[in-house]
Amino acid sequence: MTSTSIVTPPPTTASGRVDSPRPKRRGLNRPSPAGRAVKYALLLLFLLIVLMPAYVLIVTSFKSGREIGVNGQWSLPTEWTLASWTKAWTALQPSFLRTFELAIPVALISSLLGSANGFVLSRWRFPGADVVFTLILFGMFIPYQAVMIPLRQIVQSAGLPPGIPTLIVVHCIYGIPICTLIFRNYYATIVPVELIEAGRVDGAGLLRTFSSIILPISVPGFVVTVIWQFTSAWNDYLFAIFLSNTSNGPITIALNALAGAQSPDYAASMAGALIASLPTLFVYIVLGRWFIGGLMAGSVKS
């Protein structure tokens, strides 16, 4: 960092360079005011674009049926009403609760499985562990259509109750790869080999090591996988449409039924979309840091 005082970055943007020719050697990483203004203008523009669908959702959901014509589509409601929210809630409420019954067990069970697997694959390895790990990972990339036809037959002939119980089992199984990946990367960075070895010298077996050394330091990993699996199970539509129906399925099925009609009630659909998104948005806003942790793990590398 000795060079800091004498080196300057060139202005950040092309326009910045044109607007403000300046001597080239000044503080490190100090963009010109013009450059910064351009940056903020762009950022705000993109912000508006990204938020535009959210604006439409919220505004439309508070409009009454009469107001959803072609005119004034983008304007605020002249009279704010909760009628559409009530209608949407009535339609979605049973599946809303069912989806909690689905997503919470899925999040917990697959995290536990992932933690055990990740521990073995990073710190209690066996010959061929790398190959096995790669074979496990493949399971998270497959298009699930490739297993769906026999899967339907299997869960039916296994006598699993249709709907939520079936979906719990299925999400847990197909969640194993991502949870294993997250925990393997986590343990590989956080748990020193020496710690495991010290336990082994003291005669601690695998389960002992796992429960008394690994699990207590696994909380951050669990937060990431629980959020990830909760969100995946909550937002899933593919498994849901193949393995459940509107009377026993999760919220995505109910929402699609509400919104998918030929001439949908847009106000109620959008209120419904907001209701269906509230839990995951809540998780994102409150636990955003860990949410992103799961996203990063999705790119395989730690």
Next chain:
Amino acid sequence: MTTSSATLPPAPGSRRRRRRSAPGGVRRWGPGLLLLSPSLILLAVFVYGLIAWTARLSLTDQHTAIRSGSVVGLKNYVDLFVNDINGRFTHSLKNLLIFTVVFMVGALVMGLIWALILERGLPGEGVFRAVYLFPMAVSFVASGVVWRWLMNSGTGEQAGGLNRIFHDLHLGFLENPWWTDPQWGMAAMAVPAIWQLAGYVMALFLAGFRGIPPELREAAQVDGATTYQMYRHVLFPQLTPTALSVLIILGHMSMKMFDLIMSVSGAQWITEVPAVYVWQTLLTSDYAKAAAISVVLLLLVAVVIVPYLVYNNRVERRS
């Protein structure tokens, strides 16, 4: 890993050490394999077993729910490519291609622009990042509701959604039929997908930028590199692994795209892709055909994913 002695469990990526500790090794690593085995069995059955089952099914003539089929070889595949009514399958592949190209380019460019603006850090950065990424937390089914409204195909006085805005701003030339256009409709279908995933691409690239040692930038600046030169010759080469991950993730997501299309357009001919076609075929209980489409879809994904996983495995072993 240089500190580990011969008694340690094999460290990740050290094949030589593993072989050396092999004698009497089963007692060491056996319990680990045992703990892993429930998951392994489940995945062996539910991933590989069921794929094999689907593949087997695709070679039969089980075109109804009742009859159990006999093997007809690759006939179902040939039928898909050659004999499908109105070229339905090739049409779905064409749709998938258009969607994939627009979606990947769009999300990549958008995410990279955001990452480039934000990577040096500036006040309020966290807010922008959080907003750009928030669509990732929403399901395609929920966002499909609003995108269906936004991409209203009406124009002129009947314009709705985005077309209404274009109309009111006297940008009539921008009004378009969106996904209902028979030729390029799938390009419009990619717009919501870009909206949903560009933030994710940004997050991946930001992580990539943050992983570059600051010394590299400083060295480039000491050498008098312009900003453009620094990005082009110093920073971008460092981001190659990130870019590869991004392309793989976007690519395989694109090929599996199902929820979004089902919720924006429903299962319609005009926006049909193989993932939707499988579903439509199953509704008619044509199991063999649905299986054949699934296998083609799986192969498309595998062609991208398998080399990536193998490459990733190698890189990790080397490090």
